[in-house]
Amino acid sequence: MAVGGEVLGTLAAKFQVIMPHLDERQRRLLLGAEARALGHGGIRAVAKAAGVREATVSAGVDEVEAGAPPLGRVRRPGGGRKRATERDPGLLAALMALVEPDERGDPMSPLRWTTKSTRILAGELSRQGHRVSADTVADLLRKNGFSLQANAKTIEGRQHPDxxxxxxxxxxxxxxxxxxxxxxxxxxxxxxxxxxxxxxxxxQWRPAGEPVRTRTHDFLxxxxxxxxxxxxxxxxxxxxxxxxxxxxxxxxxxxxxxxxxxxxxxxxxxxxxxxxxxxxxxxxxxxxxxxxxxxxxxxxxxxxxxxxxxxxxxxxxxxxxxxxxxxxxxxxxxxxxxxxxxxxxxxxxxxxxxxxxxxxxxxxxxxxxxxxxxxxxxxxxxxxxxxxxxxxxxxxxxxQPEPFEQFSTSPDPFDQPSPDLAWLHHPALTGLPAGDWETLITTLLTLHKRQREASLHQRRGHRPRMAAPGTGRRPVLTLADRLLAFALHYRLGLPQVAVATLFTVRPETINRRLRETRQLLDQAGYNIPPSVHKIATIADLYAHAASNGIPSPNIKTAS
Incomplete structure (x- = not known):
């Protein structure tokens, strides 16, 4: 029988109010129950009032008549769209190879040195033939125990045994x-x-849109x-x-x-x-x-x-x-x-x-x-x-709160040997008379200043800023110390390792200072003549100094 327009209007109003609050299966059951109550022609009338296909209403009638128990879900098991890993079995392995190239992936991974965002990972997977979105990549990573992690400062380096x-x-x-x-x-x-x-x-809390303005660059x-x-x-x-x-x-x-x-x-x-x-x-x-x-x-x-x-x-x-x-x-x-x-x-x-x-x-x-x-x-x-x-x-x-002898802590003059090394300043060791020594030191001071300015200019790319006199880091070895080390090594033949031990510096420091001193002497046109007597150890140096009447730290002078 034909269903009148008044009934269709009532059904349409009812469906408009109730349908938005129901899920897919509940809607089918409601439509099926209404169609079954109307009898012949009810399926077509309900479908027209609800704005759905007649097949949907017919399926609802079948479910109502079958009396199927509630399933607790909208679709039957196995229904709906297949998961990305089911459609593409190789997707997960390809993703793991990108995010863990060091542990279980290819060490030549194209993203080994790249920030692995989900967008970049999705793009690389798509290039390999695994069509996937960034959201799907994020879901897969989370399901496999991944999360966004910052660096953790826990490695303390080599631990001392004590x-x-x-x-x-x-x-x-x-x-x-x-x-x-x-x-x-x-x-x-x-x-x-x-x-x-x-x-x-x-x-910090401030009015919206009014942050504190600061400089764009952190220059001193x-x-x-x-x-x-x-x-x-x-x-x-x-x-x-x-x-x-x-x-x-x-x-x-x-x-x-x-x-x-x-x-x-x-x-x-x-x-x-x-x-x-x-x-x-x-x-x-x-x-x-x-x-x-x-x-x-x-x-x-x-x-x-x-x-x-x-x-x-x-x-x-x-x-x-x-x-x-x-x-x-x-x-x-x-x-x-x-x-x-x-x-x-x-x-x-x-x-x-x-x-x-x-x-x-x-x-x-x-x-x-x-x-x-x-x-x-x-x-x-x-x-x-x-x-x-x-x-x-x-x-x-x-x-202990006890008085102690105070020694001068003022910087050593750059043109004078350090007090502990002053005994090396002797013509028998340097081969230079006192007058020649003073003249040579004066010449080398000027050349050293030019040498240092040129070195700073090359390293910094600009002329060095002039510091106030007496400021800045004092050199480990004075110019006189360097000249003494040069004489010991090149005139007397004392090895660089022994010279470094004598001056309490590293062998690399002595090697660098000897090279710089040779450059200064070449610029000054001065050559320290070698000695006939050669020494190989610090003990030989002390013995040579004693034979020439030079009091050294290891030589006890008579009272």
Whole structure:
């Protein structure tokens, strides 16, 4: 029978309201139930009212009459579009070969040296005949245990065999000092910061569309310079002291920072202290090989009356230093996203650093200048009240608050031999009378200056900036030292390795200085005549000096 227009209108209104809330199978069942209720002609009428094919309504009628139980899903198992890996069995293997060429793929993979984004991977797979989209590549990677990963700093390099032993020894020293209420501090230099309107990592809340404007390039502003924060972290009191320097990060600057901490905070927090334990990295301005660090600490011990013990972390373990993750990390978080436009901003930002566990930080600006290249001679080290511990004496030592003999730390004149090598300045060894020596040195000084400027111009691509007199890093060997080394090697035949041992430098350094000195002598038109007497060892040199009445460090002169 024919279904009237009024019934079709009612069905159409019903379907318009209900159908959007149903899935595919539920829609078929609804259409089938309505068609079955209308009887003959119901399939065509329902299909017309719902705007679907009659076959869809007919399938719904069959499912209603069959009384099939709910399946819990829209399609029957196996229905729908096939997965990409099923349509292309070689797709997954090809993808794994691209993302893991080192482990299980081709080492000659075309994407071995390329950032492997999903778009680039999809393009390469399509070029190999595996048509796939970037979204599908991302799904396959996630299903196979991949995710976007950043680099993880976990490789510490070669580990010292006594690393764990040093950690245990350091921990015991900390416990001993804390048990006697003596201060224990962790020290280090934070990363040097450019001062000026430069971008700083991180973000901060600001009005939308109004970010802080910073420079596009991070070039040093000569008028503002850099900030050198040196931190002193008190392990017991959970307090920090940061000395913000404006000059060089030297041993003198490091010890001055500790001196300021003690004068302003430490002596008040520990009025009965007789000892101070310092834990520090193995390198930098407070490294265990830095002689100036020990000399400055000896002076500090004498000024404060404290017995200063230093325990260094083993090489390659600086991240274990407490100050790194108890002070410096919080400072970095506090000023994230904020340009460090002035030294005042840096000092105030450091001083405002706090934590929920009670950390408090004090910061000061240090505008003093600190000379670089300060040489501490063997005599000065031998005079220090330095007691080395039985366990790793290079990493663990104590400086007693005792007076000691002071030696001049002023730079050696570039035209004079180093004091420890002055005994080599003798005509019997150099083959040069005193007058010829002075004339030759004066000539070589001018030629050396030209040689150095030409070298700097070639390396930098421009003329060197003129530094103020007395500033800059002092050379390891003075010009007179180099001329002495040249005479020992080319006149007396002393091997370069022995010359390097005598001058306490590396053989590579002696080789380079000898080559430069030969160039200077050739330019001056001067040739040092060889000696008939040849020496092969340092012992032979001492014997030759003794035979010529030259007092050397290994020769005891009669009183």
């Amino acid at each position: 690393r764990d032993g040093q950690f245990r020894y350091l921990n015991q020293q900390v416990k001993d000092h804390q048990a006697s209420t003596d201060p224990v501090v962790s020290v280090d230099t934070k990363k040097k910061e450019l001062v000026g309107p430069f971008s700083n990592a991180g973000r 502003d000569d008028s503002l310079g850099k900030a050198v924060p040196y931190g002193v972290y008190d392990l017991t009191a959970d307090t920090g002291w940061v000395n913000v320097g404006t000059d060089h990060d030297t041993a003198a600057f490091a010890v001055e920072s500790i001196r300021r901490w003690w004068s302003s905070r430490g002596c008040h927090d520990y009025p009965n202290a007789r000892r101070l334990l310092i834990t520090a990295d193995a390198g930098g301005s407070n490294g265990y090989r830095t002689r100036a660090w020990k000399a400055e600490l000896a002076a500090l011990a004498g000024q404060t009356g404290l017995q200063i013990t230093v325990c260094h972390f083993p090489p390659g373990t600086s991240k274990w230093n407490k100050i790194e993750h108890r002070l410096f990390s919080h400072i970095t978080m506090n000023w994230r996203g904020r340009p460090l436009t002035s030294h005042e901003v840096i000092v105030q930002s450091i001083a405002a650093t706090t934590t929920r566990t009670g950390l408090r930080v004090h910061a000061e600006l240090d505008t003093n200048t600190y000379d670089t290249g300060v040489r501490v001679h063997d005599r000065q080290i031998a005079a220090l009240p330095l007691h080395r511990h039985n366990w790793h004496p290079d990493w663990n030592y104590t400086l």
